[in-house]
Amino acid sequence: MSKVITIDPITRMSGFLEITAKVEGNLVIDASTSGLLFRGFEKMLRGRSPLDAIYFTERICGICSTAHGMASTLALEDALKVFPNENDKYIRDILHGFEFLQNHIRHFYLYVIPSYVKLPDIHPISPQDSKDFRLPNHLNERISKNYIKAIEYSRLAHEGLAVLGGKAPHNHGIFVGGVTVNIDAYKLEKVKSIISKIKEFSNVMLEDAYIIAKYYPDYFKKGITYPYFMSYGVFNNYHEKELIYANPGVSIDGKTYELDSNKITENIHYAWYISDKNVKRPGEDIEYQVDISKKKAYTFIKAPRYEGLPMQVGPLARLIINGEYKGGNGTMDRIIARAIETKRIAEIMEILCQKVEIKNNNQEIYSMPDKAYGVGLIDTTRGALGHWVSIENKVIRNYDIITPTMWNLSPKDEKGLYGTTEKALVGTEVKNTEDPIELGRIARAFDPCVSCATHVIVEGREPIEIRVL
Amino acid sequence: MKQEIECPLMPCKESTAKLLSEEAIALIREGKAKKINAMWLEVTGCSGNIISFLNGENPGLDYVLTQLINLTYNNSLMGEEGEKAFQIFLDTLDTEFILLVDGAVSTKDNGLYNIVAKHKGKNITALEAVKMAGEKAKYVLAVGTCASHGGISAARPNPSGSKSVKDVLNREVIRLPGCPCHPDWVTGTLAHLVAHGKPELDSLGRPIIFYGATIHDSCTRRGYFDKGIFAKKLGEKECMFKLGCRGPVTRTDCPRRKWNGYVNWPVEANTPCIGCAQAYFPDGMEPFVRY
Numbered sequence: 001m002s003k004v005i006t007i008d009p010i011t012r013m014s015g016f017l018e019i020t021a022k023v024e025g026n027l028v029i030d031a032s033t034s035g036l037l038f039r040g041f042e043k044m045l046r047g048r049s050p051l052d053a054i055y056f057t058e059r060i061c062g063i064c065s066t067a068h069g070m071a072s073t074l075a076l077e078d079a080l081k082v083f084p085n086e087n088d089k090y091i092r093d094i095l096h097g098f099e100f101l102q103n104h105i106r107h108f109y110l111y112v113i114p115s116y117v118k119l120p121d122i123h124p125i126s127p128q129d130s131k132d133f134r135l136p137n138h139l140n141e142r143i144s145k146n147y148i149k150a151i152e153y154s155r156l157a158h159e160g161l162a163v164l165g166g167k168a169p170h171n172h173g174i175f176v177g178g179v180t181v182n183i184d185a186y187k188l189e190k191v192k193s194i195i196s197k198i199k200e201f202s203n204v205m206l207e208d209a210y211i212i213a214k215y216y217p218d219y220f221k222k223g224i225t226y227p228y229f230m231s232y233g234v235f236n237n238y239h240e241k242e243l244i245y246a247n248p249g250v251s252i253d254g255k256t257y258e259l260d261s262n263k264i265t266e267n268i269h270y271a272w273y274i275s276d277k278n279v280k281r282p283g284e285d286i287e288y289q290v291d292i293s294k295k296k297a298y299t300f301i302k303a304p305r306y307e308g309l310p311m312q313v314g315p316l317a318r319l320i321i322n323g324e325y326k327g328g329n330g331t332m333d334r335i336i337a338r339a340i341e342t343k344r345i346a347e348i349m350e351i352l353c354q355k356v357e358i359k360n361n362n363q364e365i366y367s368m369p370d371k372a373y374g375v376g377l378i379d380t381t382r383g384a385l386g387h388w389v390s391i392e393n394k395v396i397r398n399y400d401i402i403t404p405t406m407w408n409l410s411p412k413d414e415k416g417l418y419g420t421t422e423k424a425l426v427g428t429e430v431k432n433t434e435d436p437i438e439l440g441r442i443a444r445a446f447d448p449c450v451s452c453a454t455h456v457i458v459e460g461r462e463p464i465e466i467r468v469l
Numbered sequence: 470m471k472q473e474i475e476c477p478l479m480p481c482k483e484s485t486a487k488l489l490s491e492e493a494i495a496l497i498r499e500g501k502a503k504k505i506n507a508m509w510l511e512v513t514g515c516s517g518n519i520i521s522f523l524n525g526e527n528p529g530l531d532y533v534l535t536q537l538i539n540l541t542y543n544n545s546l547m548g549e550e551g552e553k554a555f556q557i558f559l560d561t562l563d564t565e566f567i568l569l570v571d572g573a574v575s576t577k578d579n580g581l582y583n584i585v586a587k588h589k590g591k592n593i594t595a596l597e598a599v600k601m602a603g604e605k606a607k608y609v610l611a612v613g614t615c616a617s618h619g620g621i622s623a624a625r626p627n628p629s630g631s632k633s634v635k636d637v638l639n640r641e642v643i644r645l646p647g648c649p650c651h652p653d654w655v656t657g658t659l660a661h662l663v664a665h666g667k668p669e670l671d672s673l674g675r676p677i678i679f680y681g682a683t684i685h686d687s688c689t690r691r692g693y694f695d696k697g698i699f700a701k702k703l704g705e706k707e708c709m710f711k712l713g714c715r716g717p718v719t720r721t722d723c724p725r726r727k728w729n730g731y732v733n734w735p736v737e738a739n740t741p742c743i744g745c746a747q748a749y750f751p752d753g754m755e756p757f758v759r760y
Contacts, residue, residue: 007551008587011544014516016585036584038575039513040628044621049756055743056751059621059648062517106523114548122531124540124557128548148531155524155730162729166738168524169517169649170745173738180704180739190732290628292581300582361739363704365760440550451515 015450031425035301066099067380079374088178102157109150199346209339223331223442225424229317234379246318270411283388303410313383405453486653489660506566512595514572518613525652568606573615573622577630617646648745684716713759715744
């Protein structure tokens with residue numbers, strides 16, 4: 001006899017997620033993930049000043065706003081043919097690096113850890129009702145203490161971001177042409193000092209991840225999904241080898257390929273949108289409308305696909321594509337990959353700081369072309385983020401965004417292929433169907449951000465020429 | 470009687486979140502004030518205000534949670550999930566509590582564009598949750614510009630029909646705008662509520678201690694403005710006024726308080742203030758950058 005389990009809200013993540021799982025005996029035989037927030041950023045952006053897209057799109061997401069600032073800036077630089085110099089690129093990547101550190105530390109300790117470790121009795125962290133806490137006392141206590149420390153280190157990462165970018169979340173310092181800060185010796189030293197503290201803590205975090213892995217080894221086997229990975233690359237546009245972290249690429253069934261962004265599509269078959277066309281390419285100007293009564297639809301998240309395949313994006317994808325992780329594709333692999341990456345990024349940020357010269361920024365007065373088109377593809381904390389902008393009459397004509405969480409948390413597509421997290425859930429053995437803690441653990445390891453994933457929609461648009469990438 | 474001349478900057482100096490919190494905590498310890506329950510509800514927004522709250526320093530998050538308030542419900546932090554999590558929300562409704570709302574309230578299609586929980590098989594929309602808790606709360610705090618005024622979530626053409634918290638509740642709402650809201654503005658207001666009751670509010674419901682003066686009043690680049698020296702592009706060190714700076718109309722204490730460990734703020738990052746704490750942000754504040 002089968003039973004349907006619904007978990008809503010999946011707490012300890014950004015935004016609103018529901019998981020529904022059909023369980024037969026103790027085995028999940030069907031699963032769906034639903035993003036339950038819709039705001040419609042792409043529609044809002046129409047008609048606005050293109051340069052405003054940077055600060056505007058940052059507000060898609062409170063935990064990864066710098067990611068959107070980066071992608072939007074890259075898309076505009078592509079459209080305006082602006083090429084920042086190396087020094088400004090270093091500083092910009094340090095800003096972006098701080099967002100990684102902030103995000104990864106918060107995700108690991110504040111979002112993931114409470115599912116595995118009994119924490120101090122502080123509301124709302126407690127109550128924690130799980131019956132599956134396995135750590136011996138001394139290790140439980142160690143990670144509990146590090147949870148409190150993580151509050152300080154993640155705060156510190158945002159302080160580093162603010163030194164260079166004014167404030168965080170929603171910084172002002174990343175802009176077309178590079179950055180707006182005039183770096184000086186004091187700021188640089190302050191940033192270096194923050195990075196060095198966080199780097200030290202990243203070692204602790206990595207040890208904590210391995211401790212969790214040791215006591216929950218079954219989670220290497222839980223949450224296994226398709227062997228399809230994608231990255232747009234990050235910390236990679238440099239001549240110096242020591243600065244390169246992740247190159248763009250795709251890995252399918254163990255083979256690595258070059259990324260071809262023309263192979264990206266998104267479809268709305270199971271999402272609460274209606275349109276003449278169920279499948280479109282990003283940047284293509286096609287009208288959608290929200291329809292929450294649409295039959296079979298169950299989410300506000302569209303289904304992006306690469307060559308028709310649901311890809312996994314994020315730290316594990318970056319490490320696998322770049323040959324830096326030899327483990328598997330399960331929940332614990334994702335948790336460990338994020339911890340490994342935190343340390344790697346802190347190291348790269350230190351090298352970037354060594355390269356930075358004390359020079360003024362290179363801002364210009366940017367004039368807006370009547371018509372232009374630009375694409376910004378970059379890997380961010382949660383994975384591959386793309387912004388596609390078209391400009392007409394000096395304002396935004398069309399703006400498309402595909403966020404990392406849309407990849408990881410997509411619904412089924414027209415072929416019936418599960419989304420990446422759904423696939424990870426199907427086949428899971430749930431020990432106690434009254435307390436299905438496995439499902440939340442599996443979903444959170446992808447670091448879903450529904451605020452980001454469900455911004456989309458372009459409705460009531462008058463038809464214009466369709467542009468195909 | 471001697472007439473008092475009020476300096477607009479004095480309230481900012483006298484109202485650090487730290488001072489207010491220490492005062493509140495001392496009263497709690499002496500048994501003269503109560504550590505009150507609170508719920509932080511994330512709704513139609515980016516959850517950036519809770520992230521900003523986590524950035525609080527002196528007092529930091531653990532201090533606020535252990536000493537100042539008893540935060541029973543918050544999606545980003547709570548240990549529980551699913552039905553058990555939402556049950557805590559329901560249980561808190563029967564106590565004395567402060568409601569903090571992060572995000573606007575989506576109203577289109579009866580609020581179904583934002584579902585915050587499923588309870589006994591029924592979708593609980595953000596609109597329902599805000600109404601349920603908002604009607605019973607001792608105080609309601611709209612944290613951030615979306616909750617305070619609609620903000621980015623209600624930007625034209627407002628596809629989700631997002632409204633401010635005040636617009637869906639028939640009661641007093643303390644507005645703490647800012648995109649995001651500065652952690653000190655939240656903690657300071659909470660501490661004030663615990664120690665002294667409601668802070669003095671302006672006509673829009675904003676605590677005057679944090680929102681009493683405009684950015685322009687206390688701008689670190691005011692000297693340039695007064696001498697008529699203006700930046701011509703972002704990245705310069707002069708007054709940002711001619712690039713579209715909204716400091717003259719935006720009421721916050723950013724220039725003095727600064728952000729993230731009090732290290733910087735947008736104008737010192739050589740960019741204009743974009744008026745993110747104002748009622749008409751973003752539509753009335755555009756373009757953010759004027760070239």
